[in-house]
Amino acid sequence: MMPTFGVIVFPGSNCDHDAYHAMKHVMNAEVRFLWHKDTDLSGIDFLIVPGGFSYGDYLRSGAIARFSPIMQEVIKYAEKGGPVMGICNGFQILLESGLLPGSMMHNQKLRFVCKNVYLRCESTDSLFTNSLDKGQVFDIPVSHGEGNYFIEDDGLKSLHDNDQVLFRYCNEDGELTEEANFNGSVDHIAGICNTGRNVLGMMPHPERAMEGILGSEDGKPIFESILNALSVA
Template sequence: MKFAVIVFPGSNCDHDAYHATKHVLGQDAEFVWHKDTTLKGADVVILPGGFSYGDYLRTGAIAQFSPVMTAVREFAGSGGPILGICNGFQVLCEAKLLPGALLRNKDLKFHCEHVGVRVEQTSTPFTNRASAGQVLKLPIAHGEGNYFADQVTLEQLESSGRVIFRYCDNGGRIADEANPNGSLNGIAGICNDRRNVVGLMPHPERACESALGSEDGLVLFDSVVASLASSGALMA
């Protein structure tokens, strides 16, 4: 199975994602430059964290127009699994592959810490090996992770089970004190209508080895491997 890690100018978690998928997971992985027009035959696409285009204009705003995004849109349209992490989540929102937007953190501070993240839904390619209600210990590192959507969109996300991750305390409780950035409904990650595109602000790729303080992020990558294996993509 092959992972494509998209590299925009200013991406800085691309190597983390590559390391997690290639060396920890033992899968094939390849960097794909933002000017490339194909995904090099990848089965899974990761939009990594960082500061694409220096966060100029808005986070993820310029990256949505990169040449590679045409291929990413087509991949999304064909049902291919896409994971947007941190800045990758912001890019997916700007590209309209996911609804809503990420605003400046409510307290205006850049948060760099491990937080509790509750898995709300397991019916996505990136959470099928997790259990509903499972609490993951994942690092966050962002200044603009405050998820916002208009009321109608928010209600649609909630009623259709498209809120995939929420910030929580160690006991799995959703509370304002456990919400690091002011996200509506404590939202840390969502998926699209078809459920193949998932975006989240926390960094699962930085939590795949005990030496890094947590292995809880591995379940996202194990899930997509299992998902593709069961769908027969590995036979190709």
């Protein structure tokens, strides 16, 4: 049986339908929207916290969403090992929730950046990256103003020691050049998982790179990895 994905909808989410479409019509999985006031996650095999501007991004990106009713359940779900993926604003919400370490600052050059970038897969040891090759380069869009990932040196060391960095910004050839790190993130970090390896946060949008006719289908292997992991489990 196909697993059921839950896509959370906050006031201000705007990539919820992209995620729904990607899972339902490209990956042929079951998908349900979950309103931010919902508290029932039964029957959900995988949660997506989508991109957008939840609660207008007031105070800080993700800061208000973190206290919404559904996020209290998402935190419990993740702590019990339930798989969760936060994309863009979803990543910011997972950071504010404490499910992932670090925080997001304004892009170093202060511009909102909406373009395709290259990502390098840094670890295949996760349910999100098991179908990828280490060092594989992807063409995936980003669209954010606050994606400048920050963590203190000790935290960064523990991310690397525990193999938690899954994606880094690179150039077309997979090199970590300064220009490739367009938002100024510490160590080119684009996506990380928690130590339990069941929670992923990433700024780029794989759900917007699912069909060749829309420019790239490099996002698909990430969702194929997830479906692999869920069907084996």
